Structure formats: C-alpha cells, structure tokens
Amino acid sequence: MQLTHPQEITHFKDRLSRSRFVFCVDLEATCDEIMPGTQASSRQLSIQPKDMEIIEIGVIVLDRLSNLSMTAEFSRLVRPTSHPTLTSFCTSLTGIKQIDVDRAITFPTVNNELNVFLEPYLMAGAVWCSWGRYDADQLRQDCTRLEITSLLTALEHLEVDEFYSRVFGIPAPCLKEATESMGIAWHGAYHRAPDDARNLARLLAKLLERN
Incomplete structure (x- = not known):
C-alpha cells in the first residue's frame, strides 16, 4: 500500500524511543451477538x-534493539466465572470450545x-499495544471487577489501528485485512489470541520498516 503520511511512522517511533520492549497483546472474551437474519427482538443478549x-x-x-524481533510469547486460556458457559456465537467466532475453558484456570x-x-522486561522500558481500544478496556474491566492489578495497565498503551489509519490515510479495517494489505500472509486462526498477537507483531514490525 502507498504511504500517505510517512511522517507518522517517525512520530510513532518517537513514542517507542524510551522503551526497549513492545508487548503486542490480544484478548478474546465471552460474547454474544444477534446473528444476521434474526429478529433483534426475538431474544436478549x-x-x-x-x-x-x-x-x-x-x-x-x-525487542527494539534486535530489529523488533519476537523474543518471547505468553499464551493462556482463561476460565470465565460470571458466565461460565460460552455462547454459540462466541464458540463460532473464536473456535474456543467449552471444554477448553472448563479445563483452564x-x-x-x-x-x-x-x-x-512481564516483569523482567520492565526495567529496560516497555509499552504495550493492541489493534484497537477494546483490549485495554476489557483488561481494565476484568481487573476492576476482580480487584486485581495487571502490570500492563501501568504502561503506555498504543493503538496500532490508529497508527495504521494515520499512515495510510484510510479507516483501519480489521486486523486480518490490515495484515494482508501489507503483503503479510495471515498465520493461524483469526480471533485466537496467540495468533492475533503474533500477526499484530508482524504487522507492526512491517509498518515501522516503511520509512
């Protein structure tokens, strides 16, 4: 794709300049939705x-000092407690099965x-990013509800979709479409957190190479 505002890449790099490490994060959550063709009044979410x-x-x-190479990864399934049974929409969207979360912690x-x-990386400086605001909001919501603290919430959060939008001067599509628009073949399953995080990392590294 043609860059329309390459200076935005320089601005984004400046925001990263005080941090050696960048955490690319993706979250999946329990969810429900009225499917197309279904009367919205026929049931409640x-x-x-x-x-x-x-x-x-x-x-x-x-790691910024190693040309944004992937140096480590973290992946966990989580067992929900308020609504422990996944909806058919959630299972269809993510591919996560009920037995998967039942066995999780x-x-x-x-x-x-x-x-x-995360802790070993913080001394050298770190920021975290996601595709959109959802992940930061969901993380804060879960931490508040359970009265716990995530080290991520104390770090600066960057929205890569906004960065993409500014660079190309277009509304940001979904993560998969944005990744493929950069000539990057999608690896793994869409809407699975480890795969989305890995593809987000590849997309961000490619974007930062463009100028």
Missing part, C-alpha cells in the same frame, strides 16, 4: 458488553502468571 470476561490472552514481546491466576512473565 445472554452476555452484555459490561459482563464480558477474558477467556484467552496472547502476548508477543518485540481463572483470570486472577493467569494475571499473576502474566505479571511474572
């Missing part, structure tokens, strides 16, 4: 946005494991 819970976390660590334990994973 079984899970409202305010009740969504994280069911999968994927994190890729990029709950978010407080996963969050502790994630904090332990």
Whole structure:
C-alpha cells in the first residue's frame, strides 16, 4: 500500500524511543451477538458488553534493539466465572470450545502468571499495544471487577489501528485485512489470541520498516 503520511511512522517511533520492549497483546472474551437474519427482538443478549470476561490472552514481546524481533510469547486460556458457559456465537467466532475453558484456570491466576512473565522486561522500558481500544478496556474491566492489578495497565498503551489509519490515510479495517494489505500472509486462526498477537507483531514490525 502507498504511504500517505510517512511522517507518522517517525512520530510513532518517537513514542517507542524510551522503551526497549513492545508487548503486542490480544484478548478474546465471552460474547454474544444477534446473528444476521434474526429478529433483534426475538431474544436478549445472554452476555452484555459490561459482563464480558477474558477467556484467552496472547502476548508477543518485540525487542527494539534486535530489529523488533519476537523474543518471547505468553499464551493462556482463561476460565470465565460470571458466565461460565460460552455462547454459540462466541464458540463460532473464536473456535474456543467449552471444554477448553472448563479445563483452564481463572483470570486472577493467569494475571499473576502474566505479571511474572512481564516483569523482567520492565526495567529496560516497555509499552504495550493492541489493534484497537477494546483490549485495554476489557483488561481494565476484568481487573476492576476482580480487584486485581495487571502490570500492563501501568504502561503506555498504543493503538496500532490508529497508527495504521494515520499512515495510510484510510479507516483501519480489521486486523486480518490490515495484515494482508501489507503483503503479510495471515498465520493461524483469526480471533485466537496467540495468533492475533503474533500477526499484530508482524504487522507492526512491517509498518515501522516503511520509512
């Protein structure tokens, strides 16, 4: 794709300049939706946005001193507790099965494991990013509900979709379309957190190479 505002890449690099590590994060959560062709009045959503819970976390660590190479990754399934039964929409969207979350550990334990994973990188400076604002909002919602703290919420959060939009001067599409628009073949399953995080990392590295 043709760059329309290459200076935005320089601006984004400036925002990263004080941090050695970039955490590319993706979250999947419990969800429900009225499918096309179904009368919206025929049923209520079984899970409202305010009740969504994280069911999968994927994190890729990029090292700026090694040309944004992927140096580590973290991946966990999470067992929801407020609405432990996944909707058919959620299962269809993510491919995550009920048995997968039934066998998983709950978010407080996963969050502790994630904090332990992240901590060694923080001394050298770190930021985290995602495709859109959803991941930051969902993480904060789960932490607030459970009265726990994620090390991510203390770091600067960058929205890569906004960066993409500014660089190319167009509305940002979904992550998969944006990745493929950069000539990057999508790897893995879409709407699975580890795969989305890995593809986000590849997209970000490619964007930052463009100027």
